[in-house]
Amino acid sequence: MDLSQLRQQIDTIDRQIVNLYEERMDVSRQVAEYKIETGKKVFDKQREQEKIAGVKALTHNDFNSHGVEELFEQIMSMSRKLQYQLLAAHGSEGRLPFIGVEELETDCARVVYQGAEGSYSQAAMRRFFGENVNAFHVETFRDAMSAIDEGSADFAVLPIENSTAGIVNEIYDLLVEFENYIVGEQVIPIEHCLLALPGTKMEEIKRVYSHPQSLMQSARYLAEHDWQQISMQNNAFAALKVAKEKDKTQAAIASEYAGETYGLEILKKGINDSDSNSTRFIIVTNQKIFRKNANKISLCLEIPHESGSLYHILSHFIYNNLNMTKIESRPIPDRNWEYRFFIDFEGNLADSAVKNALRGLREEARSMKILGNY
Template identity: 80%
Template sequence: MDLLELREQIDNIDEQIVRLYEQRMNVCRQVAEYKISTGKKVFDRQREMEKLAKVRALTHNEFNRCGVEELFEQIMSMSRKLQYQLLSESGSLGKLPFIGVDELETGKARVVFQGAEGAYSQAAMVEYFGDAVNSFHVDTFRDAMNAIDEGSADFAVLPIENSTAGIVSEIYDMLQEYENYIVGEQIIRIEHCLLGVPGAALDDIRTVYSHPQSLMQSARYLELHHWQQISMQNNAFAARKVAEEQDRSQAAIASEYAGGIYGLEVLQRKVNHSGTNSTRFIIVTNQKIFRKDAKKVSICFEVPHESGSLYHMLSHFIYNNLNMTKIESRPIEDRNWEYRFFIDFEGNLADSAVKNALRGLRDEARNMKILGNY
């Protein structure tokens, strides 16, 4: 038998597979209609485990057993997606616990940011809320989240990601921990300066203070010198410390704006090595609201610690034609080598495709949480 004949056999088999697949999906449609009428859940893990064991047993070697298991996992996943779509079309998916609003009520809002006067967080806050914003600042990110949680502030402005240094992992962890939600974001350009007390020169410097990420973003410049580097909670704290101690051997890496507030001189501009360095800040509140024109959804979830589990979760975005823009993972406390995944994707909570994907994720993932739509 030559190659052409073998390929013809494969084509014939594939045609049968397609016909059988469509027959199977038609039955799945009827199953969905039954579940809609009876209120049964789409995802039945016990039923799927039994089905996988049964089809594995029909094969004759280990290679085929693994292949058939993967094939039927995909077939059952697509069946679930069809059922979720039908539930959505019938109005049986229910409402998400978020309220759409035309605008955020920011006129009389009280806003908190982390750091001291002159922090980049303050600049992001002013950019988002305007110069007349009623604000106060706190020492730590947790203090800011607590201020929202207890109601002493309506919104918090928090850095979540830098284009050079990556994510602010502490913020990711607290988004999962607190019942606070993202309702907006602000991206600002970062231009670090080396700041010293009046009269200081580069040759005087022995110690540099700044936030760990700012030190990282300025690593190439700092490598040219043999200065001690000391981390601070915030760039503005570093500038304030140098100003208060008036030690010519100390310098801070912070914004020129912070230097002006604390009376420091710019010893060197643009010490961060990336000319396009930017930080993304999120606007957080304790209300479950979203703007009706919001275009990005952020969620987090955990997955079973087994092969293919993350792949199956991500398939909900594929089958609902949703564009995933970011994925990050964070270790789960007290569960070694298990991770929580944070995902951003394009969409609005009012969209049927978004509702469909979130319903599937909620059924199949562990501890899925909507972090916000903005």
């Protein structure tokens, strides 16, 4: 038998497979209608596990056994997604505890940011809320989240990601811990400056203070000098320390704005390694609201610690034609080698495709938290 004949056989088998697939999905549709009438859940993990074991037992070698397992996992996944769509079509999308608003109420809002005056966080806050914002600052990210939680602030401005140094791990962990939600974001270009007391010469400097990420972002420049690098909670705190202690052996890496705020001289501008360096800040509140024109959703997932879990979870974005723009993982405390996944994707909580995807994610993930739509 030549190759063309073998290919014809494959084509014939494939047509049969397609016909059987469509027949199976038609039965799945009937199952969905039954579940809608009886209120049964779509995802029945025990039933699926029994089904996988059954079809694997029909194969004749290990290779085919693994292949059939993967094939039927996908077939059942498609069946579930069809059933989720039918539930939505019957008005059973499920209510999300978020309220859509035209605009955020910011006119009389009190805003908190981490750091000191002159920080990039303050710059992001003013860019988002305006120059005359009613604001105060705190020492730590936790303090900022607590201020919203207890009601002393309406919004917080927090750095979540830098284009060079990556994510701010603590912010991700705090978003899980606190019942606060993202309602906006602001991207600020970063230009680090070497700041010192007026009249300071380069050769006088022995120690440089800044936030760990700013030190990392300026690593190439710092490698040219034999200076002790000391981490601070915030760039502006570093500038404040140098200004207060009036020691010419000390310098800070911070913004030009911080230098102006504390009367420091700029010895060198733009010492960060990347010319396109920027930091993304999130605007957080304790209200479950989203702007009706919001187009990005952030969520956190915990999934079963087993083979294929993440693969199946991500298929909900693909099947609903949603563009996932970011995924990060963070360790789960007290559960070695298990991780939470943080996902950003394009969409609005009012969109039917988003509701459909979230229903599937909520049923199949171990836990899910919507962090915000903004």
